[in-house]
Structure formats: structure tokens, C-alpha cells
Amino acid sequence: MSSYEDRLKALRAQLDADRLDGFVVPLTDEHMSEYVGSYAQRLAWLTGFKGSAGAAVVLPQEAAIFTDGRYTLQVRDQVDGKYWSYQSVPETSIADWLKAHAQNGARIGYDPWLHTSDWVKKARAALADKGAQLVAVPRNPIDAVWADRPEPSKARLIVHPDALAGKSSAAKRQDMADWLKGEGADAAILSALDSIAWTFNIRGVDVSHTPVALSFAVVHDDGTADLFVAGEKVGDDVRQHLGNGVRLHERSNFESYLGTLGGKAVVADPERAVAAIFEALEGAGAKVMRQRDPAVLPKAIKNAAEISGHKAAQARDGAALVRFLHWLSLEAPKGGLNELTASDKLEDFRRQGGDLRDLSFDTISGAGPNGAIVHYKASEETNRKIEVNSLYLVDSGGQYPDGTTDVTRTVAVGTPSQEMRDRYTRVLKGHIALATAVFPAGTRGVQLDTLARQYLWAAGLDYAHGTGHGVGSYLSVHEGPQRITQAGSSQAGSDEPLRAGMMLSNEPGYYKTGEYGIRIENLVLVVPADVPGAEKSMLTFETLTFAPLDPALIDVALLSEAERDWVNAYHRKVLDIVAPQLDGEPLAWLRAQCAAL
Structure with a gap:
């Protein structure tokens, strides 16, 4: 599709087919990353906005783009005001705007792999005041109309030497295991890409300007871990580096693995883990502990x-x-x-x-x-x-x-x-x-x-x-x-x-x-x-x-x-x-x- 106007029309047609009266488009990925791979650049594809922080909402008759003070000028240069209204954050939140603009009884879609559970809770409450509802989509409607959407990177993982890291991955995981025991937890979910890179002393080239690899991880209270990453990305050097204490799985199996954690006390970070992770854990019957990812502070x-x-x-x-x-x-x-x-x-x-x-x-x-x-x-x-x-x-x-x-x-x-x-x-x-x-x-x-x-x-x-x-x-x-x-x-x-x-x-x-x-x-x-x-x-x-x-x-x-x-x-x-x-x-x-x- 040649123009952003065409893309907006195509998305509205897809929403109509999906029986949705609107959709929220954040600028992030399944890891709540600031910078995202080309496959996840949905906001830029839809609107033309190239900044590193923003979001959009599309309704049948109007659409809005939300940016903070850093992008007040840039968003007006890149996004056509004929089709989009400019909203300033934090003065106007997406939830507040939806409350004011969504129709009574509207079904507003969101991708649960691209939002935090706190955001979902606030947006759902705001829409409820209008008699509208927030609806999790099984497939992102932008992906349905983005014909030439890039594939996620297939680049190999890179070993980050212990001499530069200052501490081995095994030692970092043992520190996490000791913390988990102290908290009375069995495991912690790591979904932030930099937390995973730091914990396992690995790097990657899957995201421009940030040396991380697309992956998820679960660290257990015995210091072992499960790492979910596409098998084609793992060479023998990485397998040897990770050792027997890290079990490797396909990245695509992460969601189903969460379903096996029933009865476990599992730490998940409400700021860094997406709503879909919380929903999968709760659906499995896990005891979810909403605490900060244990890599965040030692990494800092x-x-x-x-x-x-x-x-x-x-x-x-x-x-x-x-x-x-x-x-x-x-x-x-x-x-x-x-x-x-x-x-x-x-x-x-x-x-x-x-x-x-x-x-x-x-x-x-x-x-x-x-x-x-x-x-x-x-x-x-x-x-x-x-x-x-x-x-x-x-x-x-x-x-x-x-x-x-x-x-x-x-x-x-x-x-x-x-x-x-x-x-x-x-x-x-x-x-x-x-x-x-x-x-x-x-x-x-x-x-x-x-x-x-x-x-x-x-x-x-x-x-x-x-x-x-x-x-x-x-x-x-x-x-x-x-x-x-x-x-x-x-x-x-x-x-x-x-x-x-x-x-x-x-x-x-x-x-x-x-x-x-x-x-x-x-x-x-x-x-x-x-x-x-x-x-x-x-x-x-x-x-x-x-x-x-x-x-x-x-x-x-x-x-x-x-x-x-x-x-x-x-x-x-x-x-x-x-x-x-x-x-x-x-x-x-x-x-x-x-x-x-």
C-alpha cells in the first residue's frame, strides 16, 4: 500500500471484519522494549511516526496519535493531521481519550502481547464507564493488513565474555535463586530483552542499536533456567557457554510452557511483562507475584x-x-x-x-x-x-x-x-x-x-x-x-x-x-x-x-x-x-x- 491513508483505510476494514469498533496501537513489542525490531514497527507502518515513544488509537470515524513533549514537533512533521489528531502525554491518556471518544457499547481491541496488565485494567475501567468493552485480539489486525511485514531476525546469539560481564551467568542465576527462595517464590519470568541478555551473558543483533536477542526466560529457585529462543539462532558456542543449567526451547513454545506452572509461585514484573503473560500464568493456576524482574537492579x-x-x-x-x-x-x-x-x-x-x-x-x-x-x-x-x-x-x-x-x-x-x-x-x-x-x-x-x-x-x-x-x-x-x-x-x-x-x-x-x-x-x-x-x-x-x-x-x-x-x-x-x-x-x-x- 502506497500511502498512510490507504493503510488506515485497510486497518478500519479489518477491524470491521473482526467486529471491532476500534484498536490501540502501541510502539513496543512482546518484551515492552523501547526500541523494537522491524517486524514490530506497527505504529511507524500505520502512521509514519518514527519516534521511540508513542501510541495510536483508531476508531471508525477518527484516529489519534499520542506522544510526549519530546515529539511535539516531530509528530506534526511525520503524521498527517488530516487523518490523525495529536494528543499530548501525560496530559491526555489513551484511556481518558477512549472514554471521551468511544461510542456506547463499542468493542475496542488490543493485543495482549503489547500492553501491560496495569494498562489493560485502567483502559477496561475507563471504557466500562461508557458501556464499552476492551477486547483481547487473538491476532493483531495490523499484521493481517501489513502485506510485506518483515520476519523477526534470525541472527545468531553472541556470547558476551565473562571478563567483560564481570560475573558468570551461573553466578547471576544463583543470586536470583537465592532471592527467589527469600521471597518464597519458585521461579521468575524474564521477558525484558536486556534482562535476558544480562542474565545469560549473551548478546544479539535482533533490534537496531540494542544488542539483544528475541527470547523469553524462566529462572528457577535452584539456579537453573529455561531459555526460549529460535533454535536456528543458537550455535555450539552458545550451547557450550550456557551449559547444562540452561534448558533450551523454541521461542514459540513460551506461552504453552507458562501453562505448566500451575501451583508454582511465579514472579512476573508488572512493568516489563505483558498482559498475556499474566493471563497465561493465572489461567494455569500459578500464584502470580507481581514484583520487579530480579535482573533489573543488579544490571543497573x-x-x-x-x-x-x-x-x-x-x-x-x-x-x-x-x-x-x-x-x-x-x-x-x-x-x-x-x-x-x-x-x-x-x-x-x-x-x-x-x-x-x-x-x-x-x-x-x-x-x-x-x-x-x-x-x-x-x-x-x-x-x-x-x-x-x-x-x-x-x-x-x-x-x-x-x-x-x-x-x-x-x-x-x-x-x-x-x-x-x-x-x-x-x-x-x-x-x-x-x-x-x-x-x-x-x-x-x-x-x-x-x-x-x-x-x-x-x-x-x-x-x-x-x-x-x-x-x-x-x-x-x-x-x-x-x-x-x-x-x-x-x-x-x-x-x-x-x-x-x-x-x-x-x-x-x-x-x-x-x-x-x-x-x-x-x-x-x-x-x-x-x-x-x-x-x-x-x-x-x-x-x-x-x-x-x-x-x-x-x-x-x-x-x-x-x-x-x-x-x-x-x-x-x-x-x-x-x-x-x-x-x-x-x-x-x-x-x-x-x-x-
Whole structure:
């Protein structure tokens, strides 16, 4: 089908055939993943929306697409307002919209493999108020009309060495077994792909930018496990790596296996496991314990090997970024560069730097006004030239076997305006305030978020995204449970206590619609803080990302002496870590960029 209008018509016809009066289309897969394989890109296929978070509802006469503040501009560029109304989350939820728009007695379909049980409960209650009902579909109606839908990846699993993981899979499973016994549980369901990859020390290439493999797992209280993955994906190296303690099954047999757990006490994560898993367990007569997946917290708290590997990956990644920024400083003023040529060149430098397996997400390469689109992705249709006397924002990262990186730099091409320098410096001041924060153990990210916004707030400014997300170890670039975001945020994890060993981003920003965007992002590690005379355990952040800030954008008069000292110390560390990897013109350029303020 050539047009999105045709696709919407085809879906409505299928809904009519299925005796449904509407259908909910989330952007996720059977694992509640943020980034999904091409076979699961149903929202993008139906609407044209290419963001990483969103959902849609289709009714017979109207349709709506739901996105958060990161995609306010992008969704209007990619999704035709003639056919779709734009809804902002969390101001409007799908359940509330359905309650207002569904007809009395309507049958609204949903795929139980693509929603949490909590979402189903809320949506069902909202529809009941209208005399309407939520109906689980045996087959997703989009799949019925998506003629050229890709097959799930058949790529082989990859062994992740224990030396990089820092702990064997058997030891991780034994820790889980001990936890299960303490909880009085017999088994735990692992359905989140990064939890499975971490637990079994395996990786894959089934999802763009996230090195995971399509699979499900059940870990038992004796440390053994059942792993459900297509047999064609498992080589002898993986079988030997997994050992006798892991029983292999076809992924397609997972649902029927759940039916054998009757009488068992089974942990399933209400945030990460889909409604269909809960329904299968309850239908089998299992005692379902709604608790967090036992891989989530130990995965988030990095061990010494993971931290060491990350720092090595960061050093290589920093050198690649510096080579790119030097190249940009020479080429951009000539006026011939555009967003796509720039992002391609950055990827080239990363590949030259060694052992890059993938980007950690689609590079955000935003020139001028496109930099104000928070999760912008350049395409042939939107590709802008990088103009002189403008700002260029580049948010990018790499997946390396020893670590996952994520860094944003904003650079002036030509001469920036005084307003640009003011806004950049306010963002920098907030970045420094968070980077240098000292806080008691038990502090949540939601309690720190204001530190990063305070200097923007003082000028009546703000930004519509979180300040920090967790980061995986050669895994998801957005990893829970920890997060730094505002109170009342719809994003999970804002109330998670920060613990030593957790990695997060520090990324305040400012976006002037139609003109420019600014973001400064480094990754940080939560570490113990040595506070003389402290009466309780204190924590702070160690910065992990090393690449120069743009001195042309820093208004030194707005910085305190302590802030100037921080910038100068940071740039000295950039030189210590990155300079030994460079020579010639890139090295000379880096030294000039890192000159003391």
C-alpha cells in the first residue's frame, strides 16, 4: 500500500471484519522494549511516526496519535493531521481519550502481547464507564493488513565474555535463586530483552542499536533456567557457554510452557511483562507475584569490570568525537555540510576508532531549527544545511563490547548570538550543578532534577524532557530503573533511589522552536562521596564522558569562579584521556578548545 491513508483505510476494514469498533496501537513489542525490531514497527507502518515513544488509537470515524513533549514537533512533521489528531502525554491518556471518544457499547481491541496488565485494567475501567468493552485480539489486525511485514531476525546469539560481564551467568542465576527462595517464590519470568541478555551473558543483533536477542526466560529457585529462543539462532558456542543449567526451547513454545506452572509461585514484573503473560500464568493456576524482574537492579549497579570496560569504551569514543568536531570546525564554515553528511562522518570516525558494533541510537544531527526538535532524526526530506552563524546539535553514541556511550555536544558554526551564548551557559551551569552534586544515600533522581534547571528557570526558561536516564553495559542506552526527572513525570523510575555503581546521563538543554536547540550531555557514575565529618553515607557523580565543550558558546561572565574551575578541570581531564590518542591538527585543535577560561 502506497500511502498512510490507504493503510488506515485497510486497518478500519479489518477491524470491521473482526467486529471491532476500534484498536490501540502501541510502539513496543512482546518484551515492552523501547526500541523494537522491524517486524514490530506497527505504529511507524500505520502512521509514519518514527519516534521511540508513542501510541495510536483508531476508531471508525477518527484516529489519534499520542506522544510526549519530546515529539511535539516531530509528530506534526511525520503524521498527517488530516487523518490523525495529536494528543499530548501525560496530559491526555489513551484511556481518558477512549472514554471521551468511544461510542456506547463499542468493542475496542488490543493485543495482549503489547500492553501491560496495569494498562489493560485502567483502559477496561475507563471504557466500562461508557458501556464499552476492551477486547483481547487473538491476532493483531495490523499484521493481517501489513502485506510485506518483515520476519523477526534470525541472527545468531553472541556470547558476551565473562571478563567483560564481570560475573558468570551461573553466578547471576544463583543470586536470583537465592532471592527467589527469600521471597518464597519458585521461579521468575524474564521477558525484558536486556534482562535476558544480562542474565545469560549473551548478546544479539535482533533490534537496531540494542544488542539483544528475541527470547523469553524462566529462572528457577535452584539456579537453573529455561531459555526460549529460535533454535536456528543458537550455535555450539552458545550451547557450550550456557551449559547444562540452561534448558533450551523454541521461542514459540513460551506461552504453552507458562501453562505448566500451575501451583508454582511465579514472579512476573508488572512493568516489563505483558498482559498475556499474566493471563497465561493465572489461567494455569500459578500464584502470580507481581514484583520487579530480579535482573533489573543488579544490571543497573555496574560491577568493577563493567565500569572499567565503560571507561575504556568512553576513551575511544571521545577520541572519535574529537576527530569529528575538529573536522566539523574546518568543513562547516565552508557552507557545504548538511545533517546527514555530518552524522555519516561521525559514524565513520567511530568505526575507525575500533570495535564499534552499532550506534547506540539513531544519531540526532540537528542544524539550526532542527536542533530544537528534541528527538530529531534527519531524513532526506528534513535534511538541512549546516549554516554559518547557527548552532548545530549532535547527540550520538556507540555500542562497544565493553560499553555503551551517549554524548551530546552543541557547537557554534560561525559567530553565535549573545542570546545563544546566554542560553548555552545557563544549560552548562545546570550541567555543572548536577555533576558536582553531593547527596545522601537514598536520594532519588526526582530530588536532583531541579539542580539542572535552576538557571534556566531563573530566566523563565525550561526544557520538556528528563535530565538523566540510566545506561546499560553493552546493552540498552536507556536503562532503568533509575532516572533524573521532574516530580510528576510520567516516566518510570523517577522515585528510584540512586545507588553507587549506577550510570546515568546528565543532559539539561534549551530549545527555541524554529531557531535552535542546545543540549550538553555527559554520562556519570554514582560513587561514594568523601565528606569530612559526614554523619551519613553520601554519594556524588563521577563524570565518564570526555569531549570538549565549545568555548565560543560560554559566556564566562555568567560563570562563578567554582564553575570556571570545573570547566577548566574537565578540559584538563579531556586532554589527559583523549590527547594521547591524537596527533597533528586534531591534537592542536583539541588543545586550543581546552585552553583555560
